[in-house]
Amino acid sequence: MTTSVPLDHPTVTEAAQPLLSLQDLVKHYPAGKGKKVHSVDGVSLSVRQGEVLGLVGESGCGKSTLARTILRAVDATSGHIVFDGEDITSAKGKRLKELRRSMQFVFQDPYGAFDPKMSLGTSLEAPLRHHGMKDRAQRQQRMLEMLDRVGIEEAILERRPAECSGGQLQRMVIARALLLEPKFLICDEPTSALDASIRAQILNLLVELKDQLDLTLVLISHDLRVVRYLCDRVAVMYLGKIVEVAPRDELFTNPRHPYTRVLLAASLAEQAGAEANAMVSRLRGEPPSPIDVPSGCRFHPRCPIAQDICSTVVPEISRPGQDHTVTCHFWDQVPHPSALLATSTRNPDE
Numbered sequence: 001m002t003t004s005v006p007l008d009h010p011t012v013t014e015a016a017q018p019l020l021s022l023q024d025l026v027k028h029y030p031a032g033k034g035k036k037v038h039s040v041d042g043v044s045l046s047v048r049q050g051e052v053l054g055l056v057g058e059s060g061c062g063k064s065t066l067a068r069t070i071l072r073a074v075d076a077t078s079g080h081i082v083f084d085g086e087d088i089t090s091a092k093g094k095r096l097k098e099l100r101r102s103m104q105f106v107f108q109d110p111y112g113a114f115d116p117k118m119s120l121g122t123s124l125e126a127p128l129r130h131h132g133m134k135d136r137a138q139r140q141q142r143m144l145e146m147l148d149r150v151g152i153e154e155a156i157l158e159r160r161p162a163e164c165s166g167g168q169l170q171r172m173v174i175a176r177a178l179l180l181e182p183k184f185l186i187c188d189e190p191t192s193a194l195d196a197s198i199r200a201q202i203l204n205l206l207v208e209l210k211d212q213l214d215l216t217l218v219l220i221s222h223d224l225r226v227v228r229y230l231c232d233r234v235a236v237m238y239l240g241k242i243v244e245v246a247p248r249d250e251l252f253t254n255p256r257h258p259y260t261r262v263l264l265a266a267s268l269a270e271q272a273g274a275e276a277n278a279m280v281s282r283l284r285g286e287p288p289s290p291i292d293v294p295s296g297c298r299f300h301p302r303c304p305i306a307q308d309i310c311s312t313v314v315p316e317i318s319r320p321g322q323d324h325t326v327t328c329h330f331w332d333q334v335p336h337p338s339a340l341l342a343t344s345t346r347n348p349d350e
């Protein structure tokens, strides 16, 4: 049975306490001529203490902007960010600096993460200096502890980024993020720039560190296999909005939003070397511009099951299952991802 609830994707009622709560968070950028880019457009979502929350969606749907807004790298246009019980939306000065210890970012591109002219030791030491660790021996000790945790030899501190592999650099990025003992980490495509052979090592390292250090993680990824492997819950984003949130297994076995289903079907097709049918192929077109967002449900121009109401009425939140929320008028009528695959299998040599 569908139960409409007043707020977007309220997950706070479930088991663990939220470490982070977003309430109707908006980030718009000016786009000239009085228009704006609706990069993040009313996101309400919680991240629970100790969980790994996956954030998925096509390129340009607002995942990185959401991350940057949460971490206060950019100011929110409106809405609220509540971290560890405190509204940090407008935190400034000393308080903001303190917050930056607790919330860290692991970047997508380890090759661009460090100053190419500096030794990695100097780069790694910088945040400790910046946050007032005056004693050199203490800084050295903290750096060595972190290198040990990420499985890197001390000698790397003398090297410059160009002398290291992508995997080593990504371990250093993780070490730097953890130096200040954060509670919360956002990892934005942490393995997409790496060779396939070392991706699993980095992902396993993140899981180990999360358990050892009692971290809470948001993992942004295009790769649904990575999300399935690592995450406790998954939030699906489309054109600035969260359209579905569910526990990992529920999302992968019983997705309800047509967008989630088509994303999963496309991923299944890729893995199986199978042809996707017309519905999936339709999604392969570009998403609409976040400047001129479609009326009603934003997904309706690309949705395989859209009806008239979808272009005029914004869908409310429905709860198809415990801890599972979705914004779709017809969430109970969407074909399952496996039904979206054609039966023929592509010749891999084609």
Ligand SMILES: Nc1ncnc2c1ncn2[C@@H]1O[C@H](COP(=O)(O)OP(=O)(O)OP(=O)(O)O)[C@@H](O)[C@H]1O
Pocket: 029, 030, 037, 038, 039, 057, 058, 059, 060, 061, 062, 063, 064, 065, 066, 290
């Ligand atoms: N500083 C900015 N000024 C104007 N528009 C921006 C700015 N940053 C992001 N955008 C726009 O906001 C939208 C969302 O971008 P964002 O990078 O958050 O998406 P994404 O889902 O992280 O994409 P990707 O997976 O490719 O990193 C895009 O249309 C992007 O062009």
